Amino acid sequence: MxxxxxxRLDCSPGCAVEATLGLIDGKWKGVVLYHLLDGTLRxxxxxxxxxxxxxxxxxxxxxxxxxxxxxxxxxxxxxxPRVEYSLTDRGRSLRPVIMALKAWGDANAALFAAPAALxxxxxxx
Amino acid sequence: MxxxxxxRLDCSPGCAVEATLGLIDGKWKGVVLYHLLDGTLRxxxxxxxxxxxxxxxxxxxxxxxxxxxxxxxxxxxxxxPRVEYSLTDRGRSLRPVIMALKAWGDANAALFAAPAALxxxxxxx
DNA sequence: CAGTATCCTATTAGATACTG
DNA sequence: CAGTATCTAATAGGATACTG
Numbered sequence: 001m002x003x004x005x006x007x008r009l010d011c012s013p014g015c016a017v018e019a020t021l022g023l024i025d026g027k028w029k030g031v032v033l034y035h036l037l038d039g040t041l042r043x044x045x046x047x048x049x050x051x052x053x054x055x056x057x058x059x060x061x062x063x064x065x066x067x068x069x070x071x072x073x074x075x076x077x078x079x080x081p082r083v084e085y086s087l088t089d090r091g092r093s094l095r096p097v098i099m100a101l102k103a104w105g106d107a108n109a110a111l112f113a114a115p116a117a118l119x120x121x122x123x124x125x
Numbered sequence: 126m127x128x129x130x131x132x133r134l135d136c137s138p139g140c141a142v143e144a145t146l147g148l149i150d151g152k153w154k155g156v157v158l159y160h161l162l163d164g165t166l167r168x169x170x171x172x173x174x175x176x177x178x179x180x181x182x183x184x185x186x187x188x189x190x191x192x193x194x195x196x197x198x199x200x201x202x203x204x205x206p207r208v209e210y211s212l213t214d215r216g217r218s219l220r221p222v223i224m225a226l227k228a229w230g231d232a233n234a235a236l237f238a239a240p241a242a243l244x245x246x247x248x249x250x
Numbered sequence: 251c252a253g254t255a256t257c258c259t260a261t262t263a264g265a266t267a268c269t270g
Numbered sequence: 271c272a273g274t275a276t277c278t279a280a281t282a283g284g285a286t287a288c289t290g
Contacts, residue, residue, distance in 0.1 A: 014156030014174070016230025017223060019237045025150045027263075031139030043272050049139070054264060059273065069236065080271045081270080090236075093229070098142060100225040104218070105141025111194065111215075112144045152283070168252050179284060184253065205251045206290080 020097065023068050028053055028061045033091065034098050036071060040086040070094065145222065148193050153178055153186045158216065159223050161196060165211040195219065 024030050028050055035041060035049050047058055062085060065071045070091035076082040087094075105112075149155050153175055160166060160174050172183055187210060190196045195216035201207040212219075230237075 014159035014227075016227045016234065017155040017159045018152075018230075020226040020230040020233075021146075021150060021155045025146060028143075030142040030146045034139035034142045047272095054266095055273070056265090056275090057263065060263090075272095078271095079270095081273080083272060090233070093232075097225045097229050100222045101145040102139070102141045104222050105143075105145040107218075108145075108215070109141065172252095179286095180253070181255090181285090182283065185283090200252095203251095204290095206253080208252060 023065075023070065024094070024097070026061050026064060028057060029065060030098070030101065032058075032061060032065065033070065033087070033094060034102065036085060036087045036091070037095055037098060040084050043083050043085070046085065065091070148190075148195065149219070149222070151186050151189065153182060154190060155223070155226065157183075157186060157190065158195065158212070158219060159227065161210060161212045161216070162220055162223060165209050168208050168210070171210065190216070 024033060031050060032046060035046060041049075043058070043062075046062075047053060047055070050058065062071070062073070066073050069088055072086050072088050074084045074086070076084070149158060156175060157171060160171060166174075168183070168187075171187075172178060172180070175183065187196070187198070191198050194213055197211050197213050199209045199211070201209070
């Protein structure tokens with residue numbers, strides 16, 4: 001069972017930066033958080049938004065986010081089963097962070113598309 | 126030689142979130158970027174700010190940041206050698222992102238100190 | 251001072267199959 | 271539908287020693 005991620009607390013004061021990063025890294029956490037900003041989603045709804053995530057990975061990432069108090073998991077005793085994921089207050093408080101990441105990514109999309117565009121690109125603010 | 130990190134581009138539109146994250150994850154990149162926001166630093170100056178980083182890791186992280194166009198490495202032909210690291214314009218454009226990460230981390234410091242404080246804590250905005 | 255070079259371990263992530 | 275369970279591959283990260 002994959003528990004125990006980097007503690008990353010052996011710094012300061014940049015420590016806070018790494019601590020926050022530690023909660024939202026993991027290959028899919030950022031996107032998951034991003035999509036949940038729009039509201040509650042079921043397991044397979046999230047999955048459909050992440051074309052190449054495996055079931056196992058998505059479960060892991062969701063469990064870690066839950067363990068970190070960023071999202072809530074609500075299981076409905078139905079057949080077929082239904083599980084809904086939504087952000088907690090703490091999770092929602094990450095909105096500015098997520099949006100800052102997204103804004104920069106959008107502004108620098110060229111960087112990701114063409115690695116060689118480094119010199120040419122205008123380095124958008 | 127550790128090259129080739131996750132491409133993370135198989136999403137959308139949360140893609141931008143992961144793309145940005147991909148550039149600043151790595152166990153030390155966030156802090157390095159943070160410290161360089163204050164100005165140019167030499168190799169060992171950075172190292173001193175990161176008590177437990179190894180020489181190898183710091184070098185790796187710095188090289189990746191450089192390859193991603195976020196920082197510039199300036200070598201002085203002196204004895205003893207001197208190498209200065211500073212943010213590029215693109216690196217500086219990450220300031221809002223880094224500061225958002227830091228702000229959240231500071232506001233939620235309790236979360237990192239005591240993992241059990243999840244319920245009690247007030248979930249600062 | 252600012253790295254390289256090796257070697258080795260731990261953590262992450264993917265594939266695949268099965269289940270309440 | 272929403273997971274588990276295994277097994278394995280890839281990657282990140284650390285320890286240590288050496289060098290221009």
